[in-house]
Amino acid sequence: MPNPAVNPFAPTFGAPPPLFAGRDDILRRFDSALDTGPTHPDYTLLITGERGAGKTALLNVLEDHCAERGWQSITAAASTESLSTRITDEAQRLVADIAAESRRPRLRSISALGVGIEMVDEGRRDSAPARASLLTTLERLASALQEIGAGLLITVDELHDAERDDVRDVASAVQIVTRRQQRPLAFAAAALAFVENTHLADANMTFLQRCARARLDALDSADTRRAIRQPIQDSGGDIDCDALDEAVAATLGHPYMIQLVGFHAWEMRTNAAASVSVADVRAGIVEADHAMVGQIAGPIWNRLSAMDRRFLVAMLDDGDDSALSDIADRIGRELQYTRVYRRRLLDAGAIDSRSGARVAFRHHALRKRAQDAVREDPGLSPSNR
Ligand SMILES: Nc1ncnc2c1ncn2[C@@H]1O[C@H](COP(=O)(O)OP(=O)(O)O)[C@@H](O)[C@H]1O
Numbered sequence: 298m299p300n301p302a303v304n305p306f307a308p309t310f311g312a313p314p315p316l317f318a319g320r321d322d323i324l325r326r327f328d329s330a331l332d333t334g335p336t337h338p339d340y341t342l343l344i345t346g347e348r349g350a351g352k353t354a355l356l357n358v359l360e361d362h363c364a365e366r367g368w369q370s371i372t373a374a375a376s377t378e379s380l381s382t383r384i385t386d387e388a389q390r391l392v393a394d395i396a397a398e399s400r401r402p403r404l405r406s407i408s409a410l411g412v413g414i415e416m417v418d419e420g421r422r423d424s425a426p427a428r429a430s431l432l433t434t435l436e437r438l439a440s441a442l443q444e445i446g447a448g449l450l451i452t453v454d455e456l457h458d459a460e461r462d463d464v465r466d467v468a469s470a471v472q473i474v475t476r477r478q479q480r481p482l483a484f485a486a487a488a489l490a491f492v493e494n495t496h497l498a499d500a501n502m503t504f505l506q507r508c509a510r511a512r513l514d515a516l517d518s519a520d521t522r523r524a525i526r527q528p529i530q531d532s533g534g535d536i537d538c539d540a541l542d543e544a545v546a547a548t549l550g551h552p553y554m555i556q557l558v559g560f561h562a563w564e565m566r567t568n569a570a571a572s573v574s575v576a577d578v579r580a581g582i583v584e585a586d587h588a589m590v591g592q593i594a595g596p597i598w599n600r601l602s603a604m605d606r607r608f609l610v611a612m613l614d615d616g617d618d619s620a621l622s623d624i625a626d627r628i629g630r631e632l633q634y635t636r637v638y639r640r641r642l643l644d645a646g647a648i649d650s651r652s653g654a655r656v657a658f659r660h661h662a663l664r665k666r667a668q669d670a671v672r673e674d675p676g677l678s679p680s681n682r
Pocket residue numbers: 307308309310311312313314315316317318319320346347348349350351352353354355524552553554555556
């Protein structure tokens with residue numbers, strides 16, 4: 298039942314959106330991989346995107362697609378737990394569940410399962426017991442699931458936060474089961490884009506390097522419109538045409554911003570029966586911008602060095618983008634030196650660079666954060682030195 302009193306939007310990291318918009322191409326690729334099996338390149342997938350781009354939401358949708366096929370999923374988040382421990386524990390639990398199911402009379406026909414379950418492999422002599430048990434558990438689980446025409450999806454969120462040894466243990470076990478043994482074990486990890494220059498630059502990370510990439514960019518304007526309008530209408534409300542246009546333009550297709558603008562515009566309505574107006578959207582955008590500065594720009598800004606910040610402040614004199622040579626002049630450094638900082642800021646998700654010679658703020662919110670910093674400390678600005 299639509300309830301116009303309940304705000305349908307979900308401006309919270311990791312919260313499923315009321316309408317999951319776009320990403321059709323990635324979902325098509327993934328479905329086709331599940332149809333095809335481990336030989337399909339998208340069977341092992343690395344999703345990258347900035348904070349709030351919708352990585353966690355996408356992993357959840359991939360799990361839903363697997364569940365619809367009767368597959369199992371194991372979800373691990375590198376920022377909060379050891380990946381190998383979590384995956385081993387969950388896999389053991391699933392193996393036990395399947396064994397219990399197979400003992401029920403109605404499932405006796407799949408007695409071949411027993412063979413898989415009994416494969417305890419005492420004979421395996423591996424010097425690293427944790428890894429051996431991860432590998433043997435995954436082997437057992439994947440073959441048991443294969444017997445019943447199903448499979449397993451392992452998702453790893455926040456991969457950039459994982460310990461490298463931990464990633465290597467998981468990667469080598471998954472690699473053996475899916476690539477070498479060709480069992481139905483699909484893998485999807487999500488990370489901030491800088492992981493390409495940290496974990497993936499490591500020579501021992503060949504499995505991850507070979508995963509297919511899915512980069513989450515901004516949603517296009519048709520998907521953004523749907524993501525804002527449909528939840529409003531599904532909740533029994535409506536949004537004026539010009540209000541929707543302004544809301545769509547303000548989000549720049551950024552999923553977190555879509556939820557923020559939708560949420561705050563909805564809150565601004567004078568009464569539950571009113572449709573969302575241009576005034577509601579404009580007031581909502583102000584609130585959303587505040588949240589973006591705090592939630593998106595803040596964490597990026599806090600990780601930057603003093604020179605990184607000077608670089609960004611030097612960009613404030615320009616409009617859409619800045620010439621690297623101008624920035625070098627303003628911070629009083631050689632172009633070569635400035636290029637090193639350009640690289641660092643690209644990796645940190647602070648700037649974009651369409652050509653090597655020009656750079657732009659990745660987020661409007663980060664420009665605002667830099668302006669706030671100058672307001673707090675005018676000495677940061679090159680024009681005040
Ligand atoms: N495809 C989408 N359509 C609409 N909203 C989305 C979509 N993907 C994510 N969101 C919303 O955007 C916000 C950030 O998503 P999340 O998956 O937590 O991002 P990330 O993991 O990349 O930081 C959440 O509020 C989520 O509900």
